[in-house]
Amino acid sequence: MEETTILEFESYLFGMKGNKEGILKIPKEYYELTNERLKVKKQGVMTQTKHDMDLYKINDIRVYQRLRDKAMNVGTIYVESSEAYDEMLVLKDVRDPHTVREVIRDATKKAKLEAGVTYRQEI
Numbered sequence: 001m002e003e004t005t006i007l008e009f010e011s012y013l014f015g016m017k018g019n020k021e022g023i024l025k026i027p028k029e030y031y032e033l034t035n036e037r038l039k040v041k042k043q044g045v046m047t048q049t050k051h052d053m054d055l056y057k058i059n060d061i062r063v064y065q066r067l068r069d070k071a072m073n074v075g076t077i078y079v080e081s082s083e084a085y086d087e088m089l090v091l092k093d094v095r096d097p098h099t100v101r102e103v104i105r106d107a108t109k110k111a112k113l114e115a116g117v118t119y120r121q122e123i
Contacts, residue, residue: 006107012094027045029042029091031091038058058081059080061101073095075098078091
């Protein structure tokens with residue numbers, strides 16, 4: 001199956017749009033959710049970092065909002081993975097974080113189904 005983009009979003013810095021191209025870059029994080037991975041690109045003034053996480057390895061997704069964040073409808077999303085070396089991915093200052101969380105959750109469920117990942121719960 002071909003990897004396709006489901007959602008693209010970026011960190012929200014008081015309404016400032018980031019500049020992906022050019023010499024001067026506003027420090028920002030760009031996120032892309034595909035049907036296979038959650039990709040993160042951190043763009044600093046002098047550095048750039050790229051990272052991704054396979055969706056079928058995601059165990060938990062949480063949203064954290066302070067009072068100020070709620071007023072601005074932004075939040076931090078914590079994505080927990082089953083990878084021992086890469087346990088947590090933090091998506092900072094995401095606009096409409098609860099909706100984004102649900103989109104990631106739905107994509108994760110589909111990826112796990114396609115990968116044949118199943119769970120057993122002890123009762």
